[in-house]
Amino acid sequence: MSLAPAIRMNGLAFFILPSALLFALFFFLPIGLMAVMSLLTGNPVVAPNVAFTTRHYARIADDPYYFEVIWTTIRIGLWTTLAALAIGYPLAHWMARIKSRAGHALLLMAVLAPMLTGIVVRTFAWMALLSDKGVINQTLQSLGLVSQPLKLMYNETGIVIGLVHIYVPFMVLTLTGVIGRIDERLEQAAENLGASPLRTFLEVTLPLSLPGILAGSLLVFALAISAYVTPILLGGFQIMTLPILIYQQISANFNIGFAAALGMVLLLVSFVLVVAYNHVLGRVSGQRDLQ
Amino acid sequence: MSASIEIAGVSKIYDGGVRAVDAVAMDIRQGEFFSLLGPSGCGKTTTLRMIAGFEAPSAGAIRVDGTDITHLPAHKRDMGMVFQNYALFPHRSVQENVAFGLRMRRIDKATIAAKVKAALAMVELTGMEDRRPGQLSGGQQQRVALARAIVIEPRVLLCDEPLGALDKKLRQQMQFELKQLQKALGLTLVFVTHDQEEALAMSDRIAVMNGGRVEQIGTPVEIYDRPTTRFVADFIGDTNIFRGERAATTSGSGLAVGNGLVLTLPASVSAEATGVLSVALRPEKIRLTAAGQSPSACAHGQVESTNFLGGAVLYRIALTSGHRILAQQPNAGTSSLFAPGNLVALDWDPSDLVVLRD
Incomplete structure (x- = not known):
């Protein structure tokens, strides 16, 4: 008797097969290979005698330099997430609540337009704006507001500015969906009960949009700590992040095992932060189902 | 504490020239159960939302006890409202929902606890304090919404088809309870409904609306026995x-x-x-x-x-x-x-x- 539903389930399961295969082939397999590589002395494809070792991880743990790199990567990720949230939330709220269809279309276009240009092009555009002889510094100097050019590039500030520009659309689109689903009558009910617009936002809109804040922040954080092009161009190799270090280990040092170990660290950092963030926000909002 | 409401020539014209409410005038007396009755799109809900302050009239004035409140923000109007879908805060417990309005009024915690307890007892929800709205039945949610609106002792209680989502039996019971409560508290109550039987059974006076205009204002008996327009005669019964x-x-x-x-x-x-x-x-x-x-x-x-x-x-x-x-x-x-x-x-x-x- 209980076999019938099971058979039906199996029938449906075939439809999941292509995506399951794709996921296995291009996600679990590479990560599995990377995990194995991080524990090998060399590349088994070209080197004859490879053995298991933990020396790559020991190297990371022993040298404070790598901690510095990891911390820089996380710091850039956090600042980018915070800035994207601060810029993205009001925009998303506006987009979710705008009455006019034309207005909504315009806002959506404005949010999506940056995504139509390549990351490299956009980063170079930021370099033209942010460099010592760039538009911003030239303007400030000619207005007499600063005597020395502001250091806007080849530091973390420049990287964060570039990353925020690239990842704000992800934040906005994620938040717009969640805020749009909040019943406006809940906000009206709060105002009717005597809450000022600010109180209404803090007591009703913000808590109810926490799932969107969570999802958008995780997305932006994960993207920001794994970004490569923008940190290189706007950091000018002055700032070392994990993805840059990994690339150097592969392309310049040909140390694939160490690169794989660094990759595993990056993965672990993301994973730990995702779990922690989920837990904290889930507790704050009281929505246990988020965990 | 209850107030009278005067609606003087109020219109609401939306972008594109749609006249949702057209020169509506009505005097709602203190302590009166006043219904706005009409088919969907007749402007009754828009009128209620203008009284609550969620929409600004395009023309005309709204006065409460003689004071012009036309441009007063919603959160300063001191009116309770029961929404059609109850609009309970899903992330807060029953107790927190009911306490919300009192908290906004910066009342001390002991008083809030006492008043919330009394309000929940009044709507027979004692023991449900810690539940979330999602864990309650439709009728219970309705009672929470009612308790939340009356616990602030509003000058006016506004109800937007509050019983619309309930089945017939529960609906009749809630009609009775709401009417009892309104009488006991001497509340001025403005009730929006498209259900003529509900309006006839509960109201002291009814304003029948159609196409953004008031067709007739009168007691249920007047509306039923002495309709003045073809629309009213046709719509009621x-x-x-x-x-x-x-x-x-x-x-x-x-x-x-x-x-x-x-x-x-x-x-x-x-x-x-x-x-x-x-x-x-x-x-x-x-x-x-x-x-x-x-x-x-x-x-x-x-x-x-x-x-x-x-x-x-x-x-x-x-x-x-x-x-x-x-x-x-x-x-x-x-x-x-x-x-x-x-x-x-x-x-x-x-x-x-x-x-x-x-």
Whole structure:
């Protein structure tokens, strides 16, 4: 008797097969290979005698330099997430609540337009704006507001500015969906009960949009700590992040095992932060189902 | 604490020129159960939302106890509102929902706890304090919404089809409870509904709205027995509407409605007037007798269909003049029932004919 539903389930399961295969082939397999590589002395494809070792991880743990790199990567990720949230939330709220269809279309276009240009092009555009002889510094100097050019590039500030520009659309689109689903009558009910617009936002809109804040922040954080092009161009190799270090280990040092170990660290950092963030926000909002 | 509301020539015109509410004027008295009744899109909800402050009138003024509040923000109006979908805060418990308005008024915690307890007891939800709205039934959510609105002791309670989502039995019970509560607290209550039975059963006065305008304001009895417009007569209950040319009869003024049928108009209608006129006649004002027993009958016809309603029987009758009308008789026993095909005589008191404005 209980076999019938099971058979039906199996029938449906075939439809999941292509995506399951794709996921296995291009996600679990590479990560599995990377995990194995991080524990090998060399590349088994070209080197004859490879053995298991933990020396790559020991190297990371022993040298404070790598901690510095990891911390820089996380710091850039956090600042980018915070800035994207601060810029993205009001925009998303506006987009979710705008009455006019034309207005909504315009806002959506404005949010999506940056995504139509390549990351490299956009980063170079930021370099033209942010460099010592760039538009911003030239303007400030000619207005007499600063005597020395502001250091806007080849530091973390420049990287964060570039990353925020690239990842704000992800934040906005994620938040717009969640805020749009909040019943406006809940906000009206709060105002009717005597809450000022600010109180209404803090007591009703913000808590109810926490799932969107969570999802958008995780997305932006994960993207920001794994970004490569923008940190290189706007950091000018002055700032070392994990993805840059990994690339150097592969392309310049040909140390694939160490690169794989660094990759595993990056993965672990993301994973730990995702779990922690989920837990904290889930507790704050009281929505246990988020965990 | 209850207040009176004066709505003076209020209009709401949306972008694109749609007149959702058109020069509406009504005086809602202190402690009154006042219903806004009409079909969807008649402007009743928009009117309520303007009273609550969620929409700004395009023209006109709203006054509470004589003070102009037209441009006062919603959160300063001190009005309770029960929303159609209750609009309970899903992320807060029943207790926190009810306490919300008190907390916004910066009342001390002990007082809040006491008042919340009393309000929940009033709506019989004691013991549900820590549940979330999602864990409650529709009727319970409705009570929480009501408790949340009355616990702040508002000057006015606004209800937007609050009983619409409940099944019939629960709905009737809540109608009764809401009415009791309104009376006990002496609340000024503005109630939006499209359900005429609900409005007739609960209201002190009703404003019937159509197309953004007020058609008629009156007590339930006035609205039902003395509708002033064709819309009101048609919208409230079943009704027969005749339209015809004024004509003189032996007994006063009459109305020729076609095919030789002439209705005697009530004595109150001036005999001199001429022209086209519509009159309404409620089905239950008609007395049916078997044909031949009442030679001076107002009209004669044949029963087309019989609709047994339990306490009453509704007949569809084809008059000899070709008009089709409804007549309702109390169920006085099976022997008095007419069957389809029976010839009947119809009688009514001319004063039961109500002259309508078109």
